[in-house]
Amino acid sequence: MLSNLVLESESLNKILEGKNVPIEDYFQIFDASQKDGTELFKVAEKLRRKNKGNIVTFSKKAFFNIINLCKDTCSYCTYKAEPGEDKVSLMSKQNISELLQLSRKYKCVEALFVTGEKPEQKYPEARKWLKENGFSSTVEFLIDSSERALKEGLFPHTNAGNLTKDEMRELKKTNVSMGVMLENISERLSKKGMPHYLASSKNPKARLEVLKNSGQLSIPMTTGILVGIGETPHEIIDSLLAIKQLNEKFGNIQEVILQNFQPKPDTIMKDFPSTDENYFKTVVAMTRLMMPNMNIQIPPNLSPKSYQSFLSIGINDWGGISPLTPDFVNPEFTWPEINKVEKNSNDAGYDLKCRFPVYPEFMTMINTELKERMDSISDEGLVMESYWR
Numbered sequence: 001m002l003s004n005l006v007l008e009s010e011s012l013n014k015i016l017e018g019k020n021v022p023i024e025d026y027f028q029i030f031d032a033s034q035k036d037g038t039e040l041f042k043v044a045e046k047l048r049r050k051n052k053g054n055i056v057t058f059s060k061k062a063f064f065n066i067i068n069l070c071k072d073t074c075s076y077c078t079y080k081a082e083p084g085e086d087k088v089s090l091m092s093k094q095n096i097s098e099l100l101q102l103s104r105k106y107k108c109v110e111a112l113f114v115t116g117e118k119p120e121q122k123y124p125e126a127r128k129w130l131k132e133n134g135f136s137s138t139v140e141f142l143i144d145s146s147e148r149a150l151k152e153g154l155f156p157h158t159n160a161g162n163l164t165k166d167e168m169r170e171l172k173k174t175n176v177s178m179g180v181m182l183e184n185i186s187e188r189l190s191k192k193g194m195p196h197y198l199a200s201s202k203n204p205k206a207r208l209e210v211l212k213n214s215g216q217l218s219i220p221m222t223t224g225i226l227v228g229i230g231e232t233p234h235e236i237i238d239s240l241l242a243i244k245q246l247n248e249k250f251g252n253i254q255e256v257i258l259q260n261f262q263p264k265p266d267t268i269m270k271d272f273p274s275t276d277e278n279y280f281k282t283v284v285a286m287t288r289l290m291m292p293n294m295n296i297q298i299p300p301n302l303s304p305k306s307y308q309s310f311l312s313i314g315i316n317d318w319g320g321i322s323p324l325t326p327d328f329v330n331p332e333f334t335w336p337e338i339n340k341v342e343k344n345s346n347d348a349g350y351d352l353k354c355r356f357p358v359y360p361e362f363m364t365m366i367n368t369e370l371k372e373r374m375d376s377i378s379d380e381g382l383v384m385e386s387y388w389r
Contacts, residue, residue: 009039011025011028011029012029012039012040012043015043015047015289015292016043016046016047018292023237023241026237026286026289027233027234027237029286029289030233030236030237030282030286031233033282033285033286034278034279034282037278037281037282037285037313040285040286040289041285041312041313043285043289044288044289044313044314045312047288047289047292047314048288048316051293052295052316054349054350054351055316055350055353056311056315056318056350056351056352056353057316057317057352057354057359057382058317058318058320058321058338058341058353058355059109059110059157059319059320059321059354059355059357060107060109060320060321060322060323060338060354060383060388061108061109061110061111061157061320061321061322061357062099062102062103062106062110062322062324063112063325063326063327063328064096064099064112064114064145064325065089065091065114065325065328066089066091066096066113066138066141066145067090067091067115067116067119067129067138067141068080068087068088068114068115068116069081069082069083069088069090069116069119069123069125070116070117070161071116071117071118071121071122071123071201072116072117072198072199072200072201072202073198073199074196074198074202075194075196075197075198075267075268076261076264076267076268076269076272077264077267077329078264078265078266078267078330078331078332079114079116079328079329080116083123083125090126090129092133093133093144093148096145096148097148100148100149100152100154101152103152103154103324104152104153104154106323107387107388108154108322108323108324108388109154109155109354109356109357109383109388110154110156110157110356110357111146111149111154111155111156112157112159112320113145113149113158113159113160114158114160114328114329115138115142115159116161117162117199118138118162118201119138120138138160139160139163139167139170139171142158142171143170143171143173143174146171146174147174149174150370150373155176155357155358155370155374156174156175156176156357157175157176157177157178157179157222157320157357158171158175159178159179159180161180161201162180162201162206162207162209163178163180163210164213165213165217168213169217172217172366173367174370176357176358176366176374177219177220177221177222177254177357177358177362178219178221178222179221179223180210180211180214180221180222180223181207181223181225181226181259182204182207182208182211182223182224182225182239182243183196183207183224183225183226183229183239184204184226184231184235184236184239185204185208185238185242186204186231186232186235186239187203187204188235189202189229189230189231189235190202190203190204194230195229195230195269204242208242208246211223211243211253212246212250214250214252215246215249215250215253216250218250218252219252219365220252220254220358220359220365220366221252221253221254222253222254222255222256222257223243223253223255223256223257224243224255224257224258224259224297225239225243225257225259226259226261227260227261227275227279227280227283228260228273228275228279228280229261229269236283236286237286237290240256240286240287240290240291241290243256243291244291247291247294252362253294254295254358254362255294255295255296255297256287256291256296256297257297257298257299257319258280258283258284258287258296258297259299259302260274260275260277260280260298260302260303261275262274262275262302262330262332264330264332277303277306280303281310281313284298284310284313284315285313285314287314288313288314289314295316295359296314296315296316296317297315297316297318297319298310298315298318298319299318299319299327299330300318300319300321300335300336300341301330301333301334301335301336302330304333304336307336307341307344308344308348309348311345311348311349311350312348318341320357321335321336321338321341322335323335323337323338353383354382354383354388355383356378356382358374360380360381361381
């Protein structure tokens with residue numbers, strides 16, 4: 001055991017000095033840190049301070065639950081609805097316009113557009129909804145909604161599953177960033193009895209292809225992993241390594257979201273335990289070690305009693321927080337109030353700043369028109385306080 005601790009310490013020192021270490025060292029650090037994460041957490045905080053200073057960011061958003069019919073079924077998901085259920089969302093163009101106007105009254109900056117995976121491929125109800133709104137595909141609806149958002153002074157960020165390269169190319173014209181969760185690179189999690197068995201779009205190869213296409217298109221991209229859904233620590237490291245390698249090749253991964261599993265009623269995994277917090281913190285700190293310059297986020301509503309403690313182990317962003325709309329993906333967990341998040345961040349020694357859906361260092365990837373819109377209300381790449389407070 002002593003030799004393992006010595007090797008862990010040597011590897012951590014090399015990482016802190018900016019040196020490369022073999023992948024086996026990351027496995028060893030993870031294994032050792034699950035018993036005692038003190039050294040890992042200290043190094044992660046030093047790397048975070050070195051690369052991100054004392055600022056923690058968030059995006060003030062409105063969540064547009066455009067259509068939650070979805071051709072896939074994930075064992076942990078309550079976002080998906082079936083036709084006839086009360087929670088079905090089929091927003092009209094009028095609904096979009098009304099929520100956009102209300103969003104600006106609440107001084108939201110981001111319009112988060114979320115849909116189920118290719119709903120028109122499975123549901124006649126989705127095809128009927130599209131036809132009634134004058135569209136032939138969900139992506140056409142998203143393009144129209146993005147244009148409306150820009151006119152109202154909000155900046156679109158789209159999460160619509162496995163978009164094709166051509167679809168992403170079209171959405172790039174109006175979206176300052178996009179997102180798709182890798183979730184995990186393990187094929188094992190797609191086998192029978194596992195969380196992604198009935199979700200073909202969650203196949204790692206399919207998700208990696210979307211991320212690769214986003215890199216080729218130079219789209220600022222948000223991705224991340226789910227933690228605590230039955231994966232092994234080695235599968236976590238492999239997943240983070242896949243993201244790291246994609247970013248080294250294309251340089252367009254602007255943020256890594258680390259989302260801890262929380263069981264939800266009426267799902268296959270309703271009796272599965274919540275992610276152990278120490279295990280989750282080890283994953284967060286490991287992400288900072290593996291990607292020292294990355295923007296790393298945890299959703300504060302999924303760790304409501306302890307989210308501020310994650311500032312000391314490597315994160316620098318809270319993701320989107322809405323003063324107006326719920327988290328439709330995790331409706332059981334309400335957003336914390338922004339002023340409370342700010343107080344907790346300040347008490348931990350960090351300044352809270354509002355960002356655009358695209359981080360300052362990635363603004364060179366977006367088109368001139370979108371950048372000019374942001375420049376007019378920005379302060380050193382972040383949102384002017386008068387625009388969002």
